[in-house]
Amino acid sequence: MSIFIEQDTRVLIQGITGSEGSFWTEHILGIGTNVVAGVTPGKEGQKVENVNVYNTVRKAVAETQADASVLFVPPRFAKDAVFEALDAGIKKIVVIAEGIPVHDAMQMRRAALSEGAMVVGGNTSGVITPGVAMMGIFPYWIERVYKQGNIGIMTRSGSLTNEVTAMVISEGFGVSSLMGIGGDSVPCTRFAEFLPLYEKDPETKALVMIGELGGTMEEEVAEAMEAGIFTKPLVSFIGGRTAPEGKKMGHAGAIVTGGKGTVAGKVKALEKAGALVADRPSVTGKLLKELING
Amino acid sequence: MSIFIEQDTRVLIQGITGSEGSFWTEHILGIGTNVVAGVTPGKEGQKVENVNVYNTVRKAVAETQADASVLFVPPRFAKDAVFEALDAGIKKIVVIAEGIPVHDAMQMRRAALSEGAMVVGGNTSGVITPGVAMMGIFPYWIERVYKQGNIGIMTRSGSLTNEVTAMVISEGFGVSSLMGIGGDSVPCTRFAEFLPLYEKDPETKALVMIGELGGTMEEEVAEAMEAGIFTKPLVSFIGGRTAPEGKKMGHAGAIVTGGKGTVAGKVKALEKAGALVADRPSVTGKLLKELING
């Protein structure tokens, strides 16, 4: 068992013939993921890493029963690709693209919600269950980060994930499932919406949340903990404690305006709900140990 | 018990200060309907038949807990009024207006479905439970039609309803709840979608469906009967057996094109599902008697 992606999940790769798509298809296959088809309009009949390419998701699903899709398409086409996957009945979608217009992202999230689907991203490294499968772009060959184990990781950041996760691993833990929710201001699925999956996953004993200044996603997790929706131990690191107000540090998610979305507020809410919050990445693993061992 | 509207349903009247709205408010109150508020933008503070008028549905609902609304607004404003009622959380809406653009009607139906609400109409006389309440424009004072009893009536036509119902009453029956679904080609709620309500209504022993050529709504009822969704006796009269192909007899609902939606097809489907179909209005009551008495 894992969350989101299983060994038998039938994965489709949209944009498979592009340079990113074909490069990562090799690695996605490499970890053991069950890739059943690829889609690139106009390239039907080709093969990438021995995976059949179709013109449309509809046809790929009809012929291969794909039930999950990871998208390697440019940001301006992400919305169309997500709609295409949803329309074909796919309920698990990962959107890697960085730079999706926020009005597009709103439509993507809204469409996913109304279809009862889970779209992860955009601007994410995706999803990985080390040793099992991945829909994303993780360097799972880096052993000091992608070691199998019982700690769930969910994160708003690509770059910081390796940093923090390495600290968790260095304390002797491993990772059950890692969900990159993406760094955009409107992620299609929000932190709190993954909690029920982690809660019921027997492989996950505790959860690490890598948060960031801006927005209200960390506060929503605190609320879910208070409401008893998530009851496992949770340790969080939240970047941007000292970030100057009103400055965007690289992406839209990481901005504080008018006192909303401050790290201080997030820390307070999480600690009140029973989580521990690391003030530096390096102590995350130690806090986790502390919390698990009581 | 009744369907759709109960004695304690808190009814709002949108467009209450207009000539149609104020005229029918008197009669809607007259039958005993629990009218709690009216809405006409700009007329807040006025009263119609002692009912308070508000500027917006949101405010009317906040102050009176209205939970159903009947709309007396011109067809070009029907969509906006329905959206306003849905947004305010109202789940039962009756749209009287005739002449709603079909593109508007599609949006109305779609919005109702996604809100889990039931919008009846447009182009309908509405809903009446004789002796209890009404949200509509029925001449309930005509005793040979609006007599209380145990026969549910659902109908696509205003004019034909009185005709057929009179024939049912003349055989000694009375009416439990009458639902006018409206004569437009895109009614917001379709025949088959009312069946679960009639099925569980203890006051309804049998159902009369007044159908019409065109569309597939009668066929959908036959399907629901075959699927066991509706199990009570059903008699139908369907107008337009001899209607010339391609001619619109007054409204968009009543047109046959290309052999689809023929009365013959509907009769065949209904009879196969166990319903009886009258070939003239005058025999509807007799068939009902025959079916009920076995």
Add this chain to the structure above:
Amino acid sequence: MKLFEYQAKEIFKSVGIAIPRGILIAEDEEFGDINLPCVIKSQVMQGGRGKAGLIQFADKANEAREKASALRFGPAKVKKILIEEKLNIKQEIYLAITIDPVDCSALIMASSEGGMDIEELAKTMPGKIIREEVAAFRELEPYQLRNVMFALGLKGDAFKQGCKILMQMFKAFRQYDAELVEINPLVITDDEQVIAADGKFIIDDNAAFRQQSYPLTRDQFDSDIEFEAAREGIPYLQFDGDIGLMCAGAGLTNAIYDLVNYFGGKVANYLEFGGPNYRRAVEAMEFTLRNKPKVILIVTFGTIARADVMAQGIADAVKKLKPEIPIVTAIRGTGEDEAGEILRKIGFENLSETEDAVKRAVALAKGDK
């Protein structure tokens, strides 16, 4: 409102859908330059124009002129003719957008078997119809264009043109409150141009208040009476029997029409006497009488439309128009007792049962007294 082919093509052109080069010749106009060989297409509402000889072909200008003249001044009396270049057809495609009332969607239907009637195709080869839906509130997305065009088997430049045509068709469908937009056939020419060789366009009458670019014209109707009634906002249909129907409500009218046939009669016309027309009995009867029926049958069972108001209107109309044919009435509903009284005063027996009224009208039309 159903548009003429040339009007549909005007819309296509305005949104960037390619149409054949051609000219429209109205009643008194002279011939302009035409591209040869050409197709001469009568602009009439009726279907099956090809079989009826209303579409002709010509290789030379003389021939075209003669054939067009025959259509214009011969028995067909065609008022407008569209003369278009004849296309070199490589493939014909069917492409249409209509309304799905169950899913509240714009339903795109396409088939690589263009030129055929879609209803015929639906019966004989349902698997050949490609469907794509656009729900209310949603837009037609690029992937849907690809779904349709790949399924049609289009490639290269024709694929791109096809995508653009469908996108523009959809825009027109929404923009003009259409009930139907159809291109049949959509032609792919020998040199890979994708061109709308024919066009059907039906605009929702209920949206007329926001769609005023296409006013009603006489050409859209079979008769003067229908056109004039429509201009007055009174639904009127012409048939070929001898009983003139004035009924209130489409549902009841359908039932009466059936009953007239059931009892062996034939309907001359139907005029909608309900809704806003219930106070316009004089005009209504005037239109009905122009059609010269043998008997007028008036059946209503009114809700808003009060029976007494209708009856008074009929009394006024009889006084003013002095019809020389019998009139049968069954005016029921709100105020029916008063209605009976009013009619009795002018010597009419207001019947209570619809079937009795229909039987009497049928008998009167057959010459019984």
Add this chain to the structure above:
Amino acid sequence: MKLFEYQAKEIFKSVGIAIPRGILIAEDEEFGDINLPCVIKSQVMQGGRGKAGLIQFADKANEAREKASALRFGPAKVKKILIEEKLNIKQEIYLAITIDPVDCSALIMASSEGGMDIEELAKTMPGKIIREEVAAFRELEPYQLRNVMFALGLKGDAFKQGCKILMQMFKAFRQYDAELVEINPLVITDDEQVIAADGKFIIDDNAAFRQQSYPLTRDQFDSDIEFEAAREGIPYLQFDGDIGLMCAGAGLTNAIYDLVNYFGGKVANYLEFGGPNYRRAVEAMEFTLRNKPKVILIVTFGTIARADVMAQGIADAVKKLKPEIPIVTAIRGTGEDEAGEILRKIGFENLSETEDAVKRAVALAKGDK
């Protein structure tokens, strides 16, 4: 991209939202005719213009000219000035549209307490904020305009103008891919005109490919370096410390920024070395050096961005630019062993732990060896 007030007002005007009569004076321009009394508004990005003396009032043309000159040629060196008629204010309203990421809606916020800062208002009088949401795929409907305007207490002609203004604001919000459209205050004048007295407009940078009417200009940035980096597509932020950061990814950068502060250092600037920039080490280092930091701290933990490619880029940059300040690297991730090897060859010790790197950079900035 955040627009200047005058740009926001250009958009307002183009969609039919009334703005005060006024003129824009750019750098070298002469004064035109102005409406008196007037407001002299410096077109700068910073907030709190009133308190900073960047907004002035004048009753006479001479006075206006003098005050404008002081702003243009004095220490503020304002490049563009908007001179507008002073409005006779009866009421000030707050009206804005922003994004609700949870409900995926356009969130309309309004308050009858215009002129105040909305965030201040949200803290002190949350009940005074009127909210109305328009979900993705949906349009702003007339009833929603009424909800807002009735809640604001508008009446008569002002009510109608208010409805229209909000509708047009929403159109602009969608059309321009806005993250924020704000009118604060929206003024109702003594003679019942409703006018946008100020305007904020932020366009989503990610939508730049379809929003090309507003190219980046130098005026939008605090420094030449920021402007030039932005033109190259490299995110760059200016701070006032002495450690130049080259990091990959916003998340890691935020953490490093915190760690620098945690260990007592100060950041001079941040340059995004990740994403598409990871192959552009030379340019990246060039921008960083222009800011004259005491030390450069390079931290990455790469996924797509390969550590060895980045390290090679750094080696090339050092060779080309010959920086005279110390450089600390912790370049990890895919290919990190090779990266260490490359860096070792140019005499760098590539650190493995982020904290070690930050501590060393802080120490170096303080003058330690």
